[in-house]
Amino acid sequence: MPRPAYSPLDALIVGLDQALRTLAGGADRAPARPYPAKECNPVALSPAEREASAAMMRVNHTGEVCAQALYLGQSLAVKDPTRRQALAAAAEEEEDHLLWCARRLQELESRPSRLNLLWFEGAFALGVVAGLAGDQASMGFLEETEIQVAEHLAGHLARLSPKDEASRRVVKQMRLDEARHAATARRLGASELPLPVRWAMRLQAKVMTTVAARI
Numbered sequence: 001m002p003r004p005a006y007s008p009l010d011a012l013i014v015g016l017d018q019a020l021r022t023l024a025g026g027a028d029r030a031p032a033r034p035y036p037a038k039e040c041n042p043v044a045l046s047p048a049e050r051e052a053s054a055a056m057m058r059v060n061h062t063g064e065v066c067a068q069a070l071y072l073g074q075s076l077a078v079k080d081p082t083r084r085q086a087l088a089a090a091a092e093e094e095e096d097h098l099l100w101c102a103r104r105l106q107e108l109e110s111r112p113s114r115l116n117l118l119w120f121e122g123a124f125a126l127g128v129v130a131g132l133a134g135d136q137a138s139m140g141f142l143e144e145t146e147i148q149v150a151e152h153l154a155g156h157l158a159r160l161s162p163k164d165e166a167s168r169r170v171v172k173q174m175r176l177d178e179a180r181h182a183a184t185a186r187r188l189g190a191s192e193l194p195l196p197v198r199w200a201m202r203l204q205a206k207v208m209t210t211v212a213a214r215i
Helices: 008-023 047-077 081-107 116-132 135-159 165-187 195-212
Strands: none
Touching: 047 081, 047 116, 047 135, 047 165, 047 195, 081 135, 081 165, 116 135, 135 165, 135 195
């Protein structure tokens, strides 16, 4: 069920709780939707395959930490209730992604990025700035973010070992959700972002994915 619309004070309180739960890693929560890889049988991966899968899932987990922060920052600034509700609904699905990635990392005997607090803070600030730029600009930022994430996930599908069906199923479902979120933002009047902004977003994402894969 979508989250209700909150007053600014309520949204701040809920947001702080969300931040704490996000950075805690989600070990005490269950996703709203079933784990996409729940029916996959364990498969023996080589050390190199396991390491590669873990690095990609760690990046994806960090991406979902950033998504929670972005949506939180935007929702505090967006004025239109319909758009705020769309952000809340998308954030709920992104929380599923966060929990799925955390579970897959555990299955791969790996860990999240040690810099997730830093990533969260930076993404939250970006979300607030996007929200303050106006509702249409905020939806444009959401659309472009989701387009870039979907492209990024497509790259992971091309690189994941064919044997790692569990990771592949998680990434496939995430990609479907991200494309749908982009379409929702477009339907809600997203304005096209200037090319330099889109380039800057890609550069920032490149830095995050490169560092999070290792640290």
